[in-house]
Amino acid sequence: MKNGLSIGLFSLTASFGVFASPSFSPVTLEKLNIPNKQCNVRDYGAEATGIWYDTKAFQAAIDDCVQKGGGKVIVPEGYYLSEPLFLKSNIEFHLEKGAVLQASAEESAYHPTEKQQKWSSSAKSLPLAEQWIGFINIAEEKNIAITGEGIIDGQGSTLLEKYRAETRKAGKKGPTNRPRLLLFKDANNILIEGVTIQNSPSFHIVFKNVEDITINKTTISAPAWWQNTDAIDPMNSRRVSITKNNISVGDDHVAIKATENNLSHDFYIADNNFMLGRGLSIGSETNGGVSNLLAENNTFTDAMYGIRIKSPRGKGGEVKDIQYNNNTMINVKTPIVLSAYYKGGPTTKDARIKALQEGEFAGGFMLGDQIYPADNEQPKEYKEHETPYFNNISFNNLTVKGKTNYAGFIIGTPEKPFDNIKFSNINIESELGFKIRNASVEFSKTTIKVKKGTDIIKEKGSKITK
Template structure:
């Protein structure tokens, strides 16, 4: 006997205009149940003892028996990194909380666990590596206890005077895996990114709540990297950094249309955070993305495609439709420049005095910036991008930025039935924009700020 988990069917017309996408993930598990408390786990309110061995043994035994459900009853469980295996469902009951330990050494791989190590050299808290037919479900919570890691990040900046990266563990890391479901749970306080997919396929993140405080650095909610057939639906996201960041880090002859391909993002509620993004790494190519029926409230950004020279590549066949935004600082950003502004304000002031401008934490050169040699896997080049039926109201600082590099102007951009209320208008540089039904309510200055290479139809 098997337990089968399916998501509601995606409409048959999905990607009809830009390609195909596979059906929603259907994971299926044997009826066997391995309750972690039967392996010695104790869910005390004030956790002191680790429950790692009990959890991992339940996972191992269930997998050895052909698969099944590893059940986590209500309670609080302190745990070191865990390794899920094929045909395993980790199910968290209501009021069950798995708390990640903050013991640094636990996140360094042994020879046995090196296969699950993330690209930054850390073990994630929960690994799904070289596996298929895996699910994390239920009404419980996975708490990454990120505050300790965030403070170490700040200490590093204070010591070096330079912005730090994401040299911290991920919360859930899905790599070289297929047919994966994350459904119903609450993920919070990750040391860095909450869910990362790398070289994964057929992954659904549905009906999941992902939260971190505004001061938590680099706490992206969901990052599909070099992955295909991904569905991100019906989620609630309130985080510090990108709500979703699609990345294509390096080209692969196996995926000539793009290493990130066929991605569906729909019916999500997005609060603080930095938008549904593509980039900054796009060298491997991003193709066939449909973003629809999403709601943004109080976000820093709404929709972004962002890549710098050196990490750029081809981004094509992207549709955004039926989107509402309220009090989003900048609703739309499409940029071939993505360079962090210096920490020292005097350096920023000098670059602005030379004709550049800042957007959030990024610095842009003046529009006299020289053309550089084109490289298909280093130069950002975006095409066939459509935004339709978008309404953004409330307190926005600027309507949009559409900024290409001179060696690869952005092409095939279309705005249809787009209404934006903002203090400032749309700034366009090295880009072609076709509009139909574009309505801008701008408080000051021009509705269209046209730099060099701007073309409006």
């Protein structure tokens, strides 16, 4: 389609090699056609002063394109400042090279009015989220693209500092009570390609109940010390493709969540460059179940974690049919964590020492911010959609080198140990070994070179096959 965006159904040729084929076809984006109409925000009054808001001009351009059947909203070079925007069906929101769209740093801009309630996030798993809309919002729409070489900047430092002040006053961390940068819900056929998305007040791209979404060739970044700045958080979503992105943030690179049954499945995550951050993750909410993920040909560099599946009792469910193929990690502190525990530990040194000496975590350990009990913990009642259970998870052709503290952790619950965790063609260099508890794990053609102790640290309930 000349001067329009036309993306047909495509399939991804995954490099499965000799690995078992995934139980889904990684085809994630159906036909997306954007009409030829062009709406330049400058023609609607945008001035790009970087001081005065261009909100009305931007929204007018979007709405006019929609009224005329859809089209391409063009943001030319310049520094724009805006309050929240609302994208609608059959729109390509295109930021040209040199265009910088800055989000308002005023908290009041993100509290939804009565008319804006459908765009707010009401997930029970996101405390206080109903009080916020995002900067770029999509709700109950389809066929929308966000493209170009421009920048969407969340200017999140002001709202982040308010959160820090509240944390200092309370003496402990609270929920992520800040707006998201891009927030989508109940939508389908979404493409994000080429743009830079940076400095969100909290999570950068969050989508709930979205089908057929592709995030490709973007850059997503925030300083490593900015707490809770996940890059991409799919919740209750399916047919998700995350490819060829460069991501460096202060929390998870990706965090897949499931709070409703059978809505989180079919994820293809490939050829990404994951830098500073806390890993390609599933969880912590998995009570709805997560299935069918293929992650291949990704590179992790200088990250705190590499691959994580994390979910505690009460939020846990079944995570199954997950493949990690041909991934490389360099200077990743902890490359692999599969954990049925996810509880934040004390924030001060003295409190941590006390917690590991007394009470439910006596004899346990800390990993990052999380605290774990000792392996003599007694089983609790198994509850479907509450107890975390990971099954049929495979790692193939993984190389880990550089400065690595631990080879990994696989920690299941005594009441429902993990099953069918498999490693093949694995090479890990680390300071300490691989700790395994309450899990059945198979190693084939695997080398773990450690500087201290043993390569495999077997704890209670571990069943290991080599």
